[in-house]
Amino acid sequence: MIAGTKKKAARGGGKGRRSSAARAFLESAKKRPNLVIQTEALVDRILFEGRRCTGVRYKHGDAWVVAKCRRETILSCGAFQSPQVLLRSGIGHRTNCQSMGSTC
Incomplete structure (x- = not known):
């Protein structure tokens, strides 16, 4: 919850998880054979x-x-x-x- 309101914090992906750079960019790319994280x-x-x-x-x-x-x-x-x-x-x-x- 955002302090002082009844609104929920921004979430990404529609599955109730918070969005992050890792989820946005690495999630789909991490299966590539030429990528090491x-x-x-x-x-x-x-x-x-x-x-x-x-x-x-x-x-x-x-x-x-x-x-x-x-x-x-x-x-x-x-x-x-x-x-x-x-x-x-x-x-x-x-x-x-x-x-x-x-x-x-």
Whole structure:
């Protein structure tokens, strides 16, 4: 319920479940054989060969993992962490990249 009213909060899908980005976009795509969804992962940096993104390096539990890609990488770490990952990867203003320990 929305505070102060008798209206129910917005729901998606018509099945009484709250809508979310995961339900809206990943639910139908997660059956694809070329898609891996890794939760509870902390992305460190985007990996490049020249100017082409070839994957990401992330921490999962106690292990560092490298995920390679051939076509595309989608970075979705939120409003604060996405810019930090870009800077650690060497994407951005030189002064900001250097403060994150990277070179642009």
